[in-house]
Amino acid sequence: MSHYLTTIGLEIHLRLLTKTKAFCGCSNCFGGEPNTFVCPVCLGFPGSLPVLNSQYLRYAIKVALALSSNVSGMMKFDRKNYFYPDLPKNYQISQYDMPLSLGGYVDIISDNKPKRIAITRVHMEEDAGKLVHNKRALSSYVDFNRTGTPLLEIVSEPDISSPEEAYRYLIAIKSIIEYLDVSDCNMEEGSLRCDANISIRPKSQKELGVKVELKNMNSFKGVRDALIYEEKRQAKALSADEPIAQQTRLWNEEKQVSEPMRTKEEAHDYRYFPDPDLPTVSIDATLIEEISSELPEMPEQKKERFIRDCGLSKYDASVLVSDKVMACFFECCIKLYPKPKMIVNWLTGDILKYLNANNIEFNSVKTTPQRLISMFELMDNKTISGKMAKEVLHEMLATGDSADDIVKKKGLLQISDKSVIEKLADDIINENPKVADDYLSGKTNALGFLVGQLMKKSKGRADPQLANSAIKKGLGKKRP
């Protein structure tokens, strides 16, 4: 990408975890039998009217404040008019020119440097229903359970200059939202959705290139992959002097390519106008103060505290706070075992490696802070070696068993009995007379080989320090 500059903007749709839908008392549930969480209001039956859910407003304000966005004193709802079968009224209640909040930002690390991504606006809108397509059937099927569930749309400025930055921005947003407990941010389940706008232009060119909209990404990784693919595709086109069409493209996860949308795109004319069924909403300073005071410690603040109070590196602290559950796990650990650096090394090292390799979220980790600390204590009292500990941890993460049980079950107790080890050392020396002779004739690196053989014979259970001295002692006996 050396000749081109990339410009990316993201639109995130976040489903908020209120008990009921945005404008009616239907349960805000996921899934269920089709058309069972519905009422005249969310079905858009004639004569029905929307009434705003107070908790939806509170959650929305919470998110806006956490993103440092300026909450408006007065907001209104507008109708976005378009026909689609998943939209029962054939308009969506959204916000147009007086949204919930304007401005805001998220800080990320890009190329090891901090970067601030500006947010344009945060607005409230209702979700649409779901269409079910059956390849063989001649019809499509509509389920309105999701219709009217409360969404927040977070629109970024086109400040993002690489797919990796887009990925980090998403992670940062997710970690902020998770701290607020207002959404589960699960992209695979659709509670967080992300569309991207991307354009590239030659470095020498001032004005932005042709914008392409990307949709249908189902994971954070998918967003990054789609942007990488699109960046390359556009660069190739530009290099070959081919024009780039302004269009919407769908990410095909299976084929790992973006494809233009098949349906003919109409010029959008949404005919936004103020929804006469919903009065304007005034948000006074008292309410904003009340909600601000309820905000928990945010990742950025937590990170600062970890660096200051636990002496963690900036990098380690960032990794920890990027996942609310992991940060909480860490805080539980340091209360039990005051060695923060050791804890963070294991957390961000072996534990994360295991979880990532097995595609497990931290909140489904099978072990507990208490159990991890028990394992540390087994290391401290030499019951297990550091090397064995890695094996034990792996087992703990796989089964959820305690370190004690695993050690006992697998017979992994460290051999610290001097006489047992010395017996083993004598055996090894006798089995390798040539190596022993080499050592005695001055080739000191032969010692390592013999210790290694001993460890192998003990299946790694021998205390390494004892093994070392036992070999030396045994060889000493051979010295003429």
Add this chain to the structure above:
Amino acid sequence: MEEFVKYTASQLKKKIAQDNLAASDIASSVADRYDKVEDKVKGFAHFDKTLLSERAKELDKKGCAGNLSKIPVVIKDNICVKDELTTCSSKILAGFKPPYDATVVTKLKQAGALLLGKSNMDEFAFGSSCETSCYAPTNNPYDLEKIPGGSSGGSAALVAADETVLALGSDTGGSIRQPASLCGVVGIKPTYGRVSRYGLIAFGSSLDQIGPVAKDVTDCAGLLNIISGYDPMDSTSADMPVPDYTGSLIANIKGLRIGIPKEYNPGSITGPIIDEAAPVNETGIKIREAVDMLKDLGAQFVDISLPHTKYAVSVYYIVGCSEASSNLARFDGVEYGYRQKQPGSLLDMYKKTRGEGFGAEAKRRIILGTYTLSSGYYDAYYLKAQKVRNLIKQDFEDAFSRCDIILTPTSPETAWPKGLKTKDPLSMYLSDIFTIPANLAGIPALSLPCGYDSNGLPIGLQFMAKHFDEEALIRAAYTYEQNAGWQKVRPKL
């Protein structure tokens, strides 16, 4: 059989108590009257005798002691009644039976009312003559060749024809008051927010209100008591206490300040376009007589000005059609109502369903409203109209600093022959010139009879008052009615 439906609600209540009448007795009287005159009037969109007699039996079994116990009430066909046909007199809602009651219907049921059926209307309330109904047009009980007014023409005609005692209508730009005026009955458009709109199939959401239609002011006040009040299901309903409107049935208006807009000078009202030089018509004469009587009764008349009123029709059709184009988007053949089932794409299904399901006037207004909201025209039409709407509202605020109520004719003319204005939509629109401003400003207004023209057709008088001052309307109207006595005139059918 005694024709109980000829009584007013207050009279019938006494009769029911005196003679210990059952709901079934009243239902039979309704059915009897229906058989006699409905062929001439055609006021009902949906009426089912069997259903009516079942409902009456149920009422008798339950024994309801509510304020409207056993009183016959007709509901306009754009107000939802659970499990009963609610079609807005449109083909596109053919067969629709809502799974819920409108809030006003719940209130009527709680009050023990005997619901008769649904009254005919202009399709989706688009019209002033009841001629755009997908059913047969309703006829004016005073002259069956003439229109009853609209859009609540069915409600007004059924009350006038003694086919019901009370009726509910809805009023977006005069749809209660104009047919009340043309049929010689009383109708109120309450303040926007006074009555819940939940369950009223929307035309213009910022303009619509449900209101009573009755034979006299007393019944209107009683019915308004029942249907008024805050509803948590309607964000635009007002969370304010509701007075007892029957407390305003006082025949005394000494000192009441009545404003006459100079732009509507009743001495020179000639028709749709106000022209002070034009000769006085019969409506103008009757209005002037009413003014004289009110003066004698102690009212104080003041000159006021509503300078932006001449823009009201333009503003109303832009705002109303814009809102309607969005409100009526939901009628697409997916969840309810008519669907064109020929094989084809989704787009074909939408277009044909809506092309065939809506009548000409509905299509015209949806297209107009879509156009006035569309990209490039929003500012010139919709936004401009909303600004002028504010000016119209301010006109009223200024006027009400000088008077308590405003008096105008309800309609510039009496009932016209069927078919006269159907070819020229604008002329139809202009017939609402006196009623539209109240909807734009959100203020309450009432129409009551103030005489008859030389052909025996009723003429109506309109009172308008400040927001939430229905009491002033009722008091002025009651005083006039008690002295003028026009409510005693009935059509000969």
Add this chain to the structure above:
Amino acid sequence: MTIKKDAIRYAAGLARISLTRQEEELFAEQLNHILAYMEQLNKLDTENIEPMSRAGSTGNILREDMVKSPLSNDDALKNAPEKEEGFFRVPKIIE
């Protein structure tokens, strides 16, 4: 401002209404008549006037976040012109 037949077609398309040729012509003529009347609004200077999009304004009307019982699937689908296994059915959509 006059409305051309193209504009009628465009608005009818947005509104998903099929019109016959006669309807197109008739509506163009009638809407031109109506829009010509509405021209009167342009005589008025509304530079500093706030638009009024709602008739009532009485503070925030909000709802408690409490679950109410939904419609049964039968009631939801009772009026549907086409339905199948708890779903509303529409002509096949190609994405």
